[in-house]
Amino acid sequence: MDDHLQAIDALSYEMRKFPPSAQFVSDASTNDQSLYQEAQLDHEGFWARQARELISWDAPWTTVCEWDLPYAEWFVGGKLNVSFNCLDRHVLAGRGDKVALYWEGEPGDTRVVTYADLLTEVQKFANALKKLGVEKGDRVNIYLPMVPEAAVAMLACARIGAAHSVVFGGFSSQALADRINDAEAKVLITADGGWRRGEVFPLKPQADEAVKMAPSIEHVVVVKRGNNEVPMINGRDHWYHDIVAEADPVCAAEPMDSEQLLFLLYTSGTTGKPKGIMHTTGGYLTHVAYTFKFVFDHKPESDIFWCTADVGWITGHSYIVYGPLANGATQVMYEGVPNFPANDRMWSIIEKYKATIFYTAPTAIRTFMKWGTQEPAKHDLSSLRLIGSVGEPINPEAWMWYQEHIGGGTCPIVDTWWQTETGGIMISPLPGVTVTKPGSATFPLPGVAAELVDEEGGHVSKGGGYLTLTKPWPGMLRGIWGDQQRYRETYWGRFKGRYFAGDGAKLDDDGYLWLLGRVDDVMNVSGHRISTTEVESALVSHPSVAEAAVVGANDATTGQAIIAYVTLRGGLEVDEKVLRDHVATEIGAIAKPKAIFFTPELPKTRSGKIMRRLLRDVAEGRNLGDTTTLADASVVNELQRRAAETPAED
Numbered sequence: 033m034d035d036h037l038q039a040i041d042a043l044s045y046e047m048r049k050f051p052p053s054a055q056f057v058s059d060a061s062t063n064d065q066s067l068y069q070e071a072q073l074d075h076e077g078f079w080a081r082q083a084r085e086l087i088s089w090d091a092p093w094t095t096v097c098e099w100d101l102p103y104a105e106w107f108v109g110g111k112l113n114v115s116f117n118c119l120d121r122h123v124l125a126g127r128g129d130k131v132a133l134y135w136e137g138e139p140g141d142t143r144v145v146t147y148a149d150l151l152t153e154v155q156k157f158a159n160a161l162k163k164l165g166v167e168k169g170d171r172v173n174i175y176l177p178m179v180p181e182a183a184v185a186m187l188a189c190a191r192i193g194a195a196h197s198v199v200f201g202g203f204s205s206q207a208l209a210d211r212i213n214d215a216e217a218k219v220l221i222t223a224d225g226g227w228r229r230g231e232v233f234p235l236k237p238q239a240d241e242a243v244k245m246a247p248s249i250e251h252v253v254v255v256k257r258g259n260n261e262v263p264m265i266n267g268r269d270h271w272y273h274d275i276v277a278e279a280d281p282v283c284a285a286e287p288m289d290s291e292q293l294l295f296l297l298y299t300s301g302t303t304g305k306p307k308g309i310m311h312t313t314g315g316y317l318t319h320v321a322y323t324f325k326f327v328f329d330h331k332p333e334s335d336i337f338w339c340t341a342d343v344g345w346i347t348g349h350s351y352i353v354y355g356p357l358a359n360g361a362t363q364v365m366y367e368g369v370p371n372f373p374a375n376d377r378m379w380s381i382i383e384k385y386k387a388t389i390f391y392t393a394p395t396a397i398r399t400f401m402k403w404g405t406q407e408p409a410k411h412d413l414s415s416l417r418l419i420g421s422v423g424e425p426i427n428p429e430a431w432m433w434y435q436e437h438i439g440g441g442t443c444p445i446v447d448t449w450w451q452t453e454t455g456g457i458m459i460s461p462l463p464g465v466t467v468t469k470p471g472s473a474t475f476p477l478p479g480v481a482a483e484l485v486d487e488e489g490g491h492v493s494k495g496g497g498y499l500t501l502t503k504p505w506p507g508m509l510r511g512i513w514g515d516q517q518r519y520r521e522t523y524w525g526r527f528k529g530r531y532f533a534g535d536g537a538k539l540d541d542d543g544y545l546w547l548l549g550r551v552d553d554v555m556n557v558s559g560h561r562i563s564t565t566e567v568e569s570a571l572v573s574h575p576s577v578a579e580a581a582v583v584g585a586n587d588a589t590t591g592q593a594i595i596a597y598v599t600l601r602g603g604l605e606v607d608e609k610v611l612r613d614h615v616a617t618e619i620g621a622i623a624k625p626k627a628i629f630f631t632p633e634l635p636k637t638r639s640g641k642i643m644r645r646l647l648r649d650v651a652e653g654r655n656l657g658d659t660t661t662l663a664d665a666s667v668v669n670e671l672q673r674r675a676a677e678t679p680a681e682d
């Protein structure tokens with residue numbers, strides 16, 4: 033058996049069980065097995081019913097799903113507009129005054145945006161984009177802080193059939209340029225700056241650097257947020273508020289093909305080049321609308337939902353913008369960090385807006401644990417009725433802490449497993465139905481077919497295995513932009529007829545699924561996916577570095593931490609900090625190694641392959657097993673000695 037699976041098998045499992053309260057069950061939108069049964073009997077029929085009931089169509093589809101492995105098309109022939117579904121239909125139904133966003137800036141300034149406001153703003157900005165030459169089928173890049181304009185920009189693109197590609201504001205200008213170039217975007221939407229940790233971080237200068245390297249960009253739109261001084265290039269750069277003020281307030285929502293490209297979102301794979309994951313219109317919207325409604329048991333009349341993700345990640349796309357707005361939800365949107373001005377900021381926001389549903393990441397929960405229970409205890413969190421987790425496996429201790437100190441001991445927890453590629457939640461409890469176990473994402477949702485397989489692709493019904501998906505689902509990726517060969521190989525090449533997610537998992541005696549992390553060269557740092565190869569490429573792009581090997585080592589707070597082993601070019605010396613900053617410049621601060629070890633030699637097999645598994649063992653302080661295939665064992669002894677005496681940097 034593969035090393036990963038052996039490690040998986042060695043883990044033990046939680047026996048505690050938590051059923052939802054009788055009150056929660058009786059109020060829940062679904063509280064029995066009926067959705068599971070319906071989907072089991074008729075997979076496509078089940079999804080078709082969701083599409084009919086949750087989405088407004090301009091023209092009906094002729095085929096629910098066309099499946100030609102590995103390509104799926106959903107609701108073929110159907111026509112709809114995503115921005116109409118997220119905005120117009122709520123306003124037309126008389127809910128224009130309903131709050132869509134309670135936005136809170138980090139300094140404490142606030143904005144209340146209703147559905148009517150959002151619709152007007154989106155129409156104006158859609159017209160402004162058209163005036164800048166954006167047409168259906170074009171790509172538009174978005175590089176913004178967490179401001180309402182991020183949602184406006186995404187919806188404006190959707191309204192006119194341009195695909196957006198949002199790049200997280202923490203990425204460097206180089207990373208932004210790479211993504212713009214791959215997508216060949218015409219327009220870039222950015223801001224002067226945003227607030228973070230009590231200061232304005234400038235975005236426009238990064239955007240300018242990127243545009244120098246990105247010849248496809250014709251126009252740059254700049255949202256004023258930081259009020260920091262930024263140079264504007266005449267003819268190319270436009271203030272958002274100027275072009276919106278001049279724009280026609282009416283822009284009809286044009287019906288789009290169900291399979292029209294809605295967005296690209298870049299994510300890390302096992303090579304140095306990020307993948308532009310493609311998501312389309314009808315299937316994606318159905319999937320996120322359905323999961324938002326049932327996983328979060330969303331009640332449009334009374335719930336206030338808060339997802340703490342950034343719009344730069346898939347969680348922000350699916351559960352801040354499309355899923356909640358399609359359901360007419362009222363949400364909280366927060367710009368800044370969780371510890372400004374103090375460690376209780378999140379809890380003060382929940383209390384202030386009386387949030388009822390809270391969705392965050394395990395790494396955040398573990399950080400809150402470190403800050404202490406006195407922080408949430410300062411606030412009344414009794415408005416909460418459901419809490420969720422996403423991004424990485426949640427350890428039972430963090431789960432229990434979350435339930436007790438945030439959920440008041442009564443809120444169900446939905447631990448939701450999914451990926452950028454799946455578009456929406458795939459494995460999760462249904463909160464009014466499922467008895468949860470701390471640390472388990474429990475079962476595939478109705479309409480999702482997941483199975484574990486062994487090394488040879490054989491079905492595993494108990495114990496450890498590789499997580500695969502066996503039936504197409506509406507929100508699934510439609511491919512990798514510009515590289516369909518890679519799409520086939522990465523996701524469909526490993527196990528015949530199955531989508532391979534890249535995760536290991538285990539099925540316990542009761543059939544519960546326990547997600548156990550990635551089994552490939554992809555790290556998960558604070559819930560963000562970073563490829564080891566990408567960080568290695570960044571390191572070797574520094575003139576003093578000859579060779580680099582990067583591993584993800586277990587870390588109590590961030591899940592995994594990036595540890596790099598570096599060999600310098602003959603006679604050269606360089607500071608660890610210089611290399612860490614170099615990685616930040618190449619990729620972004622999130623990819624900075626936590627520690628860098630310099631070594632005259634990397635441990636390699638006799639055929640020259642770097643032994644990463646061994647380096648991971650060293651980084652995690654484990655005793656080394658068999659090193660007989662190693663070309664030079666003294667290299668490892670030396671690394672181990674130094675790992676033991678060097679404290680890792682924070």
Ligand code: WT7
Nearest residue numbers: 422423424425447448449450451452547550561
């Ligand atoms: C990878 C996907 C899904 C939005 C955020 C991350 C890991 C995600 C869980 C969970 C265990 C999880 C997996 C997956 N992951 N959620 N509830 N339990 N692991 O999106 O960047 O596409 O990363 O995150 O390893 O493959 P992403």
